[in-house]
Amino acid sequence: MDISFALTGKGYVLIAADTTAARSIVKMKSDEDKIKVLSPHLLMAFSGEPGDTVQFAEYVERNMRLYHIRHNHELRPPAAASWIRRSLADSIRSRKPYAVNLLLGGYEPRERTPHLYWIDYLGTLATVPFGAHGYGAYFALSLLDRYHDPEATLEEGLATLRRCIDEVSKRLVVSPGKYKVKIVDADGVREVEL
């Protein structure tokens, strides 16, 4: 079961996802990147049904790229979220729905605001200050309720993220070993080491 967290801070969004690719009880891979860079200021963590996840993430990625090329302008985070949500909402009532859950983090350079969206496979979209998918949500959300600060510096944000990851490692029976953490802010997207 994939685990992903995301939280906003002062001028940035942090997204973390585990890096294990498992089939049944077997760990097939331990350095899988489950956070896509959709555009210069947009990140998307994806989890769910193996196969669907990468297919859908790449579908979104190419459409975001297409929009960027056609309009010479990247889709703003709220617009991207609406488009992705609609894709999933249409998909859920189709013959073979995508079973993919997402955390979409973006930064709007013009208004200098971070955006974070929690999206599930049904097409539910919620604007949140922090979010999580998978079993990690049951541990992380209560910690984030307590420690999240929308005005936190990057160091403080990373410390909060660390708390979530540590708690999951400590208490979850099937906890994953490694996480990849990415950030999106005024400087664009980059990977950060915890």
Place this chain on the structure above:
Amino acid sequence: MPDGSYAHPQQRQFNPYTENGGTILAIAGADFTVIAGDTRQSEGYSIQTRYAPKVFRLTDRAVLAVNGFAADGNMFVKTVKQRLEWYRHAHAKDMPLRAIARLIQTMLYARRFFPYYVYNILGGIEEDGSGAVYSFDPVGSYEREACRAAGAAQSLVQPFLDNQIYFRNQTPAPGTSHPTHLPLPDVLAIVIDSFTSATERHIEVGDGLEMYVVLAKGRSTQELASIRGAQELTPKEGGDRIFVIRRELKKD
């Protein structure tokens, strides 16, 4: 088959329980308790009777309301009354309310694996003269509270009671506080409103309303005098007193 045997496996089942609708409710005051129930008894969409009491006087200071499966309820009240009579013979006095509550728990839990399919609410006067309500689940978990609704319209009535009795979500004016107990006329008005509301929106509630009022020893009956048709059930003595008030509810 011709020989009387079956071609296919047969399955039979007997369901020993049914739900008979209705709602009960009890509210404790400082020195009184009101225990009420509607009188409709139904099964599915059919009304079996418009007058089947769900509230019963146990002693001069205890009243029991029983809701759920009527047959179990009646049997349960019968056995509780029997146990209270044995207690009277053994101790030459009525069992105190908190003891009745504990008795009901043990009686319900004795049937843990074939329970009486009933929700009980016990109301009355404690030995210290305070009004009390005890509510039970079908297997005997119980708690003393200031008010409780149970039965078909519990979900309609209980949040209303939270608001009107416990003053939930209401902020008292600066320098004041909410009363811990309401006066009897207010309580009766809330009970009547609760049942007319439940009758309006729930098909299993209606026909008649029976409200038992238990007054602590020495308490004035002044407030009851103005209530239409309040009828005393206890012989006029120096003890606690029980009155019953009946009202019509809509029959549709």
Place this chain on the structure above:
Amino acid sequence: MSIMELNGGSVIAMVGKDCVAIASDLRLGNQSLGISSNFEKIFAMTDRVYVGLPGLATDVLTLREQFRYRLNMYTIKEEREIEPETFVHLVSSALYERRFGPYFIEPVVAGMQKQPNGSFKPFIAATDLIGCINFAKDFVVAGTASTKLFGVAEGLWEPDLEPEDLFETIAQTMLNSVDRDAFSGWGAVVHVITKDKVIKRTLKGRMD
């Protein structure tokens, strides 16, 4: 696992004297897990028509988009704003179109209906998930706390409440009902609509 109770949430609308009010909770959940405490379910369709959409959250958003689209088409064709009663029929037909694969939403509409003489009359209505309309004179409820809302509203509501009294009535009804419902709560929002203005208030509620 009931689809109608997957995300939780409740809406109520009430009629007052020359005003209507519509209120909802703010919770979005995944069964027992709370996801968001600012998920609004009430949307302005025009200045005088509001719709509450409790039910499956994905359909809340899909229907909001669809109503906006249909409303824009109506406004362009008719060259006027829609009236609440007309809007309810629009809602009803949109839902009935999906009769055998419905949207899992029970909409509640509240608004001020323009009368032939130019005055405004309070209007509320609700439909089930396939669009059967309930035109009520007093109040309508929907969502996971609907039974509680029915009970409390039946006890607190009275005819011809002034806007401020109607606000108090609907706010108390909402708060006390969602406190007894595990799937609703986490704050609430109330809109009081009169002929010339709408007052929106966000209520603090229990966070458990």
